[in-house]
Amino acid sequence: MKKLFDINSDNYDLRLDKWLRINFSSLNQSFIEKNIRKGNIKVNNKKVASKYKLQLKDKVIIFNYSDEIYSHQIKRSSIKKISSKYIDLFDSHKIYENNGKFYGKELT
Numbered sequence: 001m002k003k004l005f006d007i008n009s010d011n012y013d014l015r016l017d018k019w020l021r022i023n024f025s026s027l028n029q030s031f032i033e034k035n036i037r038k039g040n041i042k043v044n045n046k047k048v049a050s051k052y053k054l055q056l057k058d059k060v061i062i063f064n065y066s067d068e069i070y071s072h073q074i075k076r077s078s079i080k081k082i083s084s085k086y087i088d089l090f091d092s093h094k095i096y097e098n099n100g101k102f103y104g105k106e107l108t
Contacts, residue, residue, distance in 0.1 A: 001064075001065050001066060002061060002062070002063050002065060003061070003062045003065035003070075004059055004060070004061050005023075005059070005060040005061075005062070006057065006058075006059055007019075007054045007055065007056060007057065007058040007059070007060065008056070009056060011054055012054065012055070012056050013053055013054065013055075014053070014054050015050065015051055015052065015053060015054070016036065016041070016043060016048060016049075016050055016051070016052045016053075016054060016060070017029065017032050017033070017036070017050035017051070019054055019060070020032050020041070024070045024071065025071075026069070026070065026071045027069075027070065032050060033050055035062075035064065036048070036049070036050050039063075040062065040063045040064045041060065041061070041062050041063070042060075042061045042063070043058050043059065043060055043061070044058055044059055045059075045061060
């Protein structure tokens, strides 16, 4: 299945491979490179390199498009909470400088 995407001002001046990674998070770089090389992904119906900088009103055409392969999942950042035990341990071992002298607790 063939799918056409218009480049707007939000995507202007991005490299083609970066645009694909942003819009289709499931794709890895080797898949992108291979499909650009094979001509499965074209810009304005012409083969271009992955480093091609997209211009306003360019049309990206994906010839082997499928919703399964070209999916996009929003990546959630995982914030890990540091245990208060380790925060207290860190705070008790802080070293600081005051008028050229170092102060702090010896590490055990």
